[in-house]
Amino acid sequence: MDASQRPEMTEHQKQQLQFQLFQDSLPKVNEIVYRMLLNEAIPMAVNVQDRLSEESGGHEDNETEQGLEQDLDAKLTFDPLKDHVPSHKLLQKYLTADEEYQNKVDERLNNIGFLLGQKLSQLLIFSNNPSLNFRDMDLLAVMKFVCRDVWRQLFGKQIDNLKTNHRGTFYLLDNNYKPVESFALDEDMSQEEQTLIEPYLEIPCGVIRGVLDSLGFQEKGQVICTASITSDRESQKTGSSASSRAVLFNVQINPDR
Amino acid sequence: MSASMSGNTASSSSSKKSLKAFSDDIWKNKTAKINAELFTLTYGSIVSQLCTDYERDFAKVNKQLYSMGYNIGVRLIEDFLARTALPRCDSLAKTSEVISKCAFKIFLNVTPQIGNWSSNKDSFSIFLDENPLSEFVELPMDAARELWYSNILCGVLKGALEMVQMDCDVYFASDVLKGDQTTELRVKLNKILKDEIPAGED
Amino acid sequence: MAIQTILVINKSGGLVYQRDFVATAPRLSSNEYLILAGTLQGIVAIASQITPKSLQIAGKGSAKGGVEPAGGAAAPLVPYVGTLGATTASGTPMGSFLGPDYFNDAFASCNGRGLKHVTTDQNSLFLYQTLTGIKFVAVSTQPTTNAMAVAVAENLLRKAYCLYADYVMKNPFYEPEMPIKCELFDQKLGVLVGQL
Numbered sequence A: 001m002d003a004s005q006r007p008e009m010t011e012h013q014k015q016q017l018q019f020q021l022f023q024d025s026l027p028k029v030n031e032i033v034y035r036m037l038l039n040e041a042i043p044m045a046v047n048v049q050d051r052l053s054e055e056s057g058g059h060e061d062n063e064t065e066q067g068l069e070q071d072l073d074a075k076l077t078f079d080p081l082k083d084h085v086p087s088h089k090l091l092q093k094y095l096t097a098d099e100e101y102q103n104k105v106d107e108r109l110n111n112i113g114f115l116l117g118q119k120l121s122q123l124l125i126f127s128n129n130p131s132l133n134f135r136d137m138d139l140l141a142v143m144k145f146v147c148r149d150v151w152r153q154l155f156g157k158q159i160d161n162l163k164t165n166h167r168g169t170f171y172l173l174d175n176n177y178k179p180v181e182s183f184a185l186d187e188d189m190s191q192e193e194q195t196l197i198e199p200y201l202e203i204p205c206g207v208i209r210g211v212l213d214s215l216g217f218q219e220k221g222q223v224i225c226t227a228s229i230t231s232d233r234e235s236q237k238t239g240s241s242a243s244s245r246a247v248l249f250n251v252q253i254n255p256d257r
Numbered sequence B: 001m002s003a004s005m006s007g008n009t010a011s012s013s014s015s016k017k018s019l020k021a022f023s024d025d026i027w028k029n030k031t032a033k034i035n036a037e038l039f040t041l042t043y044g045s046i047v048s049q050l051c052t053d054y055e056r057d058f059a060k061v062n063k064q065l066y067s068m069g070y071n072i073g074v075r076l077i078e079d080f081l082a083r084t085a086l087p088r089c090d091s092l093a094k095t096s097e098v099i100s101k102c103a104f105k106i107f108l109n110v111t112p113q114i115g116n117w118s119s120n121k122d123s124f125s126i127f128l129d130e131n132p133l134s135e136f137v138e139l140p141m142d143a144a145r146e147l148w149y150s151n152i153l154c155g156v157l158k159g160a161l162e163m164v165q166m167d168c169d170v171y172f173a174s175d176v177l178k179g180d181q182t183t184e185l186r187v188k189l190n191k192i193l194k195d196e197i198p199a200g201e202d
Numbered sequence C: 001m002a003i004q005t006i007l008v009i010n011k012s013g014g015l016v017y018q019r020d021f022v023a024t025a026p027r028l029s030s031n032e033y034l035i036l037a038g039t040l041q042g043i044v045a046i047a048s049q050i051t052p053k054s055l056q057i058a059g060k061g062s063a064k065g066g067v068e069p070a071g072g073a074a075a076p077l078v079p080y081v082g083t084l085g086a087t088t089a090s091g092t093p094m095g096s097f098l099g100p101d102y103f104n105d106a107f108a109s110c111n112g113r114g115l116k117h118v119t120t121d122q123n124s125l126f127l128y129q130t131l132t133g134i135k136f137v138a139v140s141t142q143p144t145t146n147a148m149a150v151a152v153a154e155n156l157l158r159k160a161y162c163l164y165a166d167y168v169m170k171n172p173f174y175e176p177e178m179p180i181k182c183e184l185f186d187q188k189l190g191v192l193v194g195q196l
Helices: A003-025 A031-056 A065-076 A087-096 A099-126 A139-155 A191-214 A233-238 B019-030 B036-053 B058-084 B092-108 B141-146 B152-163 C030-050 C053-064 C147-168 C183-195
Strands: A028-030 A161-164 A169-174 A223-230 A246-253 B033-035 B113-115 B123-127 B166-174 B184-192 C003-009 C015-020 C117-119 C124-129 C135-140
Touching: A028 A031, A028 B036, A028 B092, A031 A087, A031 A099, A031 A191, A031 B033, A031 B036, A031 B058, A031 B092, A087 A099, A087 A191, A099 A139, A099 A191, A099 B036, A139 A161, A139 A169, A139 A191, A191 A223, A191 A246, B019 B058, B019 B092, B033 B036, B036 B058, B058 B092, B058 B141, B058 B152, B058 C147, B092 B113, B092 B123, B092 B152, B092 B184, B152 B166, B152 B184, C003 C030, C003 C147, C003 C183, C015 C030, C015 C183, C030 C124, C030 C135, C124 C147, C135 C147, C147 C183
Parallel strands: none
Antiparallel strands: A028 B033, A161 A169, A169 A246, A223 A246, B113 B123, B123 B184, B166 B184, C003 C015, C003 C135, C117 C124, C124 C135
16 A cells, blocks of 8 residues: 555654554553454344334333333332343344344444544544644545554554545455454355344444544535455465455445535 | 473462462453553443433433443453453452452453442442543533443443352442542342352362 | 363353364264263262362361462462463464463462363363363373373363353354354364364
8 A cells, every 4th residue: 555655664654653652652451342342232232222112112102100100110129130131142133133123223333333433533633643644635545544543443453455446436355354353154154144244344334434524524425335244365365364354345435515 | 292391380489479460460461452542432432322222211221231241241251261260269358359450450451449348248349440431431411310321340240240150239339420429339249159159169 | 192072061061062183083972972061060060079078178278378379269270381382473373362372370270179180091081160160171092190181181271261262252143051163163272282
């Protein structure tokens, strides 16, 4: 990606190094809890969908005194784990649900990503990253920012390949998508597995939307981001670990109207 | 058996080191880390989405966070045990020490204070002077009244303790986000699930 | 010493994982394996009860007194026996465990009174039990009563537990207590045993 920028690398490298030192000095938490939090958001989103549809499914119309009493009862004998559902059951539910249900869950996750993306870009911009120069930032530079800085922050690695048609369509290829790294999947995935993986791609899609939103691409429907898991031909060729999973993010940005 | 056996005679002395030094070493040398701020923002995005979804019915948000935490806790405990191989605690005091000095240290890089023991020693409080989940967070008025912002922690502890056969109630008693002086997490041991303790332990 | 078979038994005594590593391993039917798992579960429990009372009390006494090592009672320590070939230096990634090894200290065996080791003239069987009640079992191709071999086996099984924490527990689709069908766990365990 940076082959053309070789000449000024030394100064740039120095700045990068300083930036890295600064990043290292920031407070840290264990990566595992972050990963678990991110991944647990998926069954959680299913659970929310479940509880919401349960509510609208008929409870509300009998707001009688009895209902109130039960309410009070529920408050007195408070059990935070009442109606608790373990995550694998929730994922099973997602798998067997209809498309509308799945879409709602996906949308919720996408939204979480969006909120994260909005704040994340501020975090990255305020931290004086030397590779950022917002004065003359074109769309390509913005996408490079996503590939490099945003991705490194989120997953500790950069996007492996960025392609564009120079008309607002970008393809971002991540050869080893971290959130699904430890999943047990067959080499050629079944339809079931495909469906189960999909919600795990939503949060970063939302993040990309959120980042672009905070950088000025704010019109509704201006940024469309979808993702799909692809058969990982490249890493198979090079014989690297068979566990790596490639994900292709497809970002479509429409010009300002 | 081709494995090297060298340089390990010192291990018996190193195992004597304090729990704090033991945890510091794991945190420093054995843990992949990420920016705490990213973690804070991620959690914040999840909570804020939940508030929207449940139309600011914060009791439901609390419950959802707890439930989410429980699902994490029952899995995270295996990670913790595989990593530390700590033996069973012979008292709740010991448990509280492991939670604060080891678990919180390894996972969130904070060491909360333990205190406020009940007279019969069956419950204690964890005082979170620093809380990576809620750093820089300010709650709007309506949320400040009812939302336990970091409720996921209760769920995690509940789930994790249950897997080592301790049936506990875990809940927040106060939170600085609500204007309280301290952030206090209460743990009350109901009973040790004796029948479920694996046979063979001392 | 080569490892012939590794088993994982859940906390209620159900077999959740079984894999042979040498071609000469005797073929047991899956039913026989289930019986083996259940029997082991029972023997662990019985073994813990036939420990003489005097020893139990002595153990308790030493646990209470003196300076406590990291994290609790003075349970018998298993020495750390080196990387057993599994190290980041050899280029194999170790999941969320930062190298050079999964752990590098002696550790307490929390299975103080239970069954740890069975030897016949042909084989040895080793058992590592976690606080959550999961049992990791290894069967070797040669008999041994050597304390070092037992320590090696316990180290190996704790590493198997580390893999379990990474590749089974972090797989959101895995249903606790159920048979483990995780390709990555399979793969990594194969590497771990292969390096021995």
